[in-house]
Amino acid sequence: MDNKQEILSELQRLYPDVGPALQYRTPYELLVAVILSAQCTDERVNKVTEVLFREHGTPQKMLSLSQEELEQYIYSCGFYRNKAAHILSASKDILVRFGGEVPASREELETLAGVGRKTANVVYAVAFHGNAIAVDTHVFRVANRLGLARGKTPLEVEKGLMAVIPEQDWSKAHHWLIWHGRKVCHSQRPACDVCTLAPHCPFFAETKGRSPEGDGKEKIT
Numbered sequence: 001m002d003n004k005q006e007i008l009s010e011l012q013r014l015y016p017d018v019g020p021a022l023q024y025r026t027p028y029e030l031l032v033a034v035i036l037s038a039q040c041t042d043e044r045v046n047k048v049t050e051v052l053f054r055e056h057g058t059p060q061k062m063l064s065l066s067q068e069e070l071e072q073y074i075y076s077c078g079f080y081r082n083k084a085a086h087i088l089s090a091s092k093d094i095l096v097r098f099g100g101e102v103p104a105s106r107e108e109l110e111t112l113a114g115v116g117r118k119t120a121n122v123v124y125a126v127a128f129h130g131n132a133i134a135v136d137t138h139v140f141r142v143a144n145r146l147g148l149a150r151g152k153t154p155l156e157v158e159k160g161l162m163a164v165i166p167e168q169d170w171s172k173a174h175h176w177l178i179w180h181g182r183k184v185c186h187s188q189r190p191a192c193d194v195c196t197l198a199p200h201c202p203f204f205a206e207t208k209g210r211s212p213e214g215d216g217k218e219k220i221t
């Protein structure tokens with residue numbers, strides 16, 4: 001087994017049943033939650049959506065809110081002006097162009113106003129059980145450090161991961177890397193001393209776990 005396959009096997013052993021931490025009941029609620037999760041913790045998003053979705057869990061009901069009213073709901077998630085604008089634009093698009101249903105293809109998801117490639121990949125993989133690797137800040141950092149896929153942009157890393165991971169595992173691997181980034185391979189102080197991937201990790205071999213300057217600060221939407 002080569003080094004990358006050893007890493008993938010270990011990630012699968014470490015995180016056999018992990019899934020999204022965002023709470024949602026429908027593809028639309030997941031889409032809104034993913035938009036809110038940019039630069040925000042899933043715990044915070046879940047608190048906000050628990051209240052927001054009580055009355056506004058469909059595109060029609062969301063559009064009954066003005067931009068300012070929606071901002072009040074989501075203020076604590078940060079970047080609330082942009083996020084409110086994106087949620088309202090996407091909701092209008094879903095209503096006008098897709099009859100009120102979130103489209104189930106990755107390509108159509110990406111055409112929604114305010115929805116980027118990462119968000120489209122998450123919704124496609126999680127809500128519709130499609131095969132996709134969404135590259136968020138954790139996936140970007142951990143994939144680069146482990147040498148699973150090296151790249152300067154999320155798209156480069158996504159393509160690199162797709163090349164080394166079997167297609168049926170793309171969605172699961174996205175969650176493995178996110179959870180490893182959250183629990184062990186932190187941006188500023190990776191816990192290399194307790195990481196079972198250290199024997200396979202080029203970053204560890206190079207740095208012995210020194211905190212990287214500026215690493216993991218990339219902005220991904």
Ligand code: SF4
Binds near residue numbers: 184190209
């Ligand atoms: S050894 Fe350190 S840098 Fe490598 S994956 Fe583990 S925590 Fe991250």
